Amino acid sequence: MENTSVKEPMVHTGSTNPVNSAFASHFAKSMFLTVSGLVILSFVATRMFTHVDLNLYGYMVGTVVFLAGFFYRFISWGERPPTKILIKKGLKLLFRRSTLKTSVEHLATYRFIWNRGVYRWTQHLLIGWGCVLAILVTFPLVFGWMYFTMEESGYYTIVALGMNVMTVPADGIIAFLSYNALNISAIMVIAGVCMALYRRLKNMQARAEQTFMYDFMPLYLLLFVSITGLLLTFINVFLHGNGHYVMSLIHQYSVIVTLIYLPFGKLAHIPFRPVSVFARNYREHYGKESMKECKVCGTEFVSTEQSNDVINVLGQNDLEFDMKDGFNLAELCLPCRRKYRISKFSGFATHEVPIKEANQDAKG
Amino acid sequence: MTKRRLFLELENCIGCRSCLAACTQCGGHEQRNRNYVYDVNPLVNRQTMPLMCLHCVDPACARSCPAQAIQIHETGAVLSALTEKCIGCQNCTIACPYGIPKFDEEQNLMYKCDLCIDRTKDDIPPMCASVCPSNTLQWLTEEEIEEKQQRHDLGNDKWVTSMPYLEGETNVKINLPGILEGTTKLF
Numbered sequence: 001m002e003n004t005s006v007k008e009p010m011v012h013t014g015s016t017n018p019v020n021s022a023f024a025s026h027f028a029k030s031m032f033l034t035v036s037g038l039v040i041l042s043f044v045a046t047r048m049f050t051h052v053d054l055n056l057y058g059y060m061v062g063t064v065v066f067l068a069g070f071f072y073r074f075i076s077w078g079e080r081p082p083t084k085i086l087i088k089k090g091l092k093l094l095f096r097r098s099t100l101k102t103s104v105e106h107l108a109t110y111r112f113i114w115n116r117g118v119y120r121w122t123q124h125l126l127i128g129w130g131c132v133l134a135i136l137v138t139f140p141l142v143f144g145w146m147y148f149t150m151e152e153s154g155y156y157t158i159v160a161l162g163m164n165v166m167t168v169p170a171d172g173i174i175a176f177l178s179y180n181a182l183n184i185s186a187i188m189v190i191a192g193v194c195m196a197l198y199r200r201l202k203n204m205q206a207r208a209e210q211t212f213m214y215d216f217m218p219l220y221l222l223l224f225v226s227i228t229g230l231l232l233t234f235i236n237v238f239l240h241g242n243g244h245y246v247m248s249l250i251h252q253y254s255v256i257v258t259l260i261y262l263p264f265g266k267l268a269h270i271p272f273r274p275v276s277v278f279a280r281n282y283r284e285h286y287g288k289e290s291m292k293e294c295k296v297c298g299t300e301f302v303s304t305e306q307s308n309d310v311i312n313v314l315g316q317n318d319l320e321f322d323m324k325d326g327f328n329l330a331e332l333c334l335p336c337r338r339k340y341r342i343s344k345f346s347g348f349a350t351h352e353v354p355i356k357e358a359n360q361d362a363k364g
Numbered sequence: 365m366t367k368r369r370l371f372l373e374l375e376n377c378i379g380c381r382s383c384l385a386a387c388t389q390c391g392g393h394e395q396r397n398r399n400y401v402y403d404v405n406p407l408v409n410r411q412t413m414p415l416m417c418l419h420c421v422d423p424a425c426a427r428s429c430p431a432q433a434i435q436i437h438e439t440g441a442v443l444s445a446l447t448e449k450c451i452g453c454q455n456c457t458i459a460c461p462y463g464i465p466k467f468d469e470e471q472n473l474m475y476k477c478d479l480c481i482d483r484t485k486d487d488i489p490p491m492c493a494s495v496c497p498s499n500t501l502q503w504l505t506e507e508e509i510e511e512k513q514q515r516h517d518l519g520n521d522k523w524v525t526s527m528p529y530l531e532g533e534t535n536v537k538i539n540l541p542g543i544l545e546g547t548t549k550l551f
């Protein structure tokens with residue numbers, strides 16, 4: 001993308017905790033703990049590595065590379081002052097009663113995207129849930145957390161984390177859904193990506209702003225992964241497995257490339273998005289605690305906590321908006337802040353005239 | 365390619381609100397305007413002045429955004445929130461010293477002036493400057509802005525394009541009304 005983000009001064013947090021000082025950095029620690037966790041889970045789930053599917057080896061490498069990229073991005077992101085505050089307070093407020101509802105609306109049903117348009121919601125639902133479904137199936141298979149055995153002819157046993165979960169008839173509906181889960185998810189993703197591509201080609205609003213690397217690349221990657229995945233099924237069913245090996249390699253590489261790309265481009269919003277739940281909790285909780293009144297008109301416009309946090313974050317970036325009139329600009333409600341600026345331009349105290357701002361929506 | 369800037373000559377404003385209407389029509393603006401027009405002294409006279417994002421060189425909005433949703437274009441324009449990144453915390457609206465970013469509760473999304481980046485990246489004036497009938501909003505080269513400065517320079521430090529009367533260095537330049545400068549306009 002041609003845009004460059006704001007350069008941030010790095011804030012290093014020295015740590016005296018003995019566990020933390022065993023590692024050179026947050027990055028090393030997160031990496032070590034996660035990879036150990038993965039190995040232990042796989043060890044247990046595969047009954048001490050006796051049920052490892054080595055065809056899936058490429059994905060393991062891909063996952064580890066993805067984790068490295070993810071932690072690298074996440075940690076440098078989390079060190080920015082505003083992010084740090086939000087994550088810290090968000091974690092504290094995680095167990096509010098509304099968390100579940102907000103999470104479902106933000107992360108599962110995408111209500112806010114519905115409000116941006118039904119078309120965009122549909123494409124996002126198809127792509128989002130297609131990917132989630134694929135991940136939920138693929139990763140447990142890769143790390144051996146889930147596999148199928150056929151102990152009795154005609155019946156599959158689904159083994160999850162080393163325990164037999166259920167036995168289903170091989171031609172039954174559950175079995176059908178299980179081994180077609182990836183095909184279904186591929187079709188969902190392809191449909192969603194096609195909708196998204198169509199919108200990007202036709203919609204003038206989208207065309208004005210999009211760039212290849214940022215907006216098209218992730219769509220092509222997802223399309224490539226889904227099509228090569230579906231071709232695997234096609235080869236098995238119609239070509240008696242001819243070319244299966246080559247295609248499975250191509251598919252593996254496409255997945256690995258996507259995983260490596262994921263923490264950096266547009267797809268990075270997938271791992272970062274849950275923070276929107278933090279943001280909602282933060283606003284709701286502190287909003288109930290105490291609201292800030294505008295220093296000019298007295299309207300309550302933001303929580304006291306957030307107002308202070310913003311002033312603090314700006315201070316860390318050497319931005320001080322303390323006025324001679326005895327307030328910080330972050331203590332004025334938005335209309336008063338705009339009128340205050342007009343007063344600076346004109347020399348007349350517009351913000352002190354108790355009249356609502358008129359006609360700001362260009363509707364005549 | 366000459367790089368031009370938005371320049372505001374505030375007292376020319378006649379309050380027609382063409383700039384608001386034009387803003388709604390820009391690519392990526394989804395029919396919503398992101399600029400403002402204010403009555404300076406609404407109970408007494410009809411003088412109006414426009415206000416829009418001044419595209420700060422060190423933007424408070426982007427600094428305060430936990431999601432890095434506000435990007436700065438290479439032209440210096442401070443862009444509207446990236447739809448997939450904005451997490452709806454509204455820090456930016458509290459941080460901006462001029463109260464510019466708008467927030468849509470339903471869509472959980474901030475939106476603000478992006479200086480019509482699809483136009484200005486190719487040095488085409490933004491929508492507001494394209495339609496302004498009174499020369500309040502202008503799209504000028506550095507030299508032209510410099511020249512305006514000379515014409516208004518009274519040698520008494522009263523010339524104020526942008527600094528020090530704003531909260532920081534901005535990419536959009538502004539003049540003070542001539543009446544405050546103690547001069548009548550020489551059009």
Ligand code: SF4
Nearest residue numbers: 417418420423425460
């Ligand atoms: S004027 Fe406000 S919205 Fe515009 S760049 Fe500066 S801080 Fe951001």
Ligand code: SF4
Nearest residue numbers: 429450451453454456
């Ligand atoms: S509302 Fe969106 S753009 Fe504004 S600070 Fe929060 S995340 Fe950033």
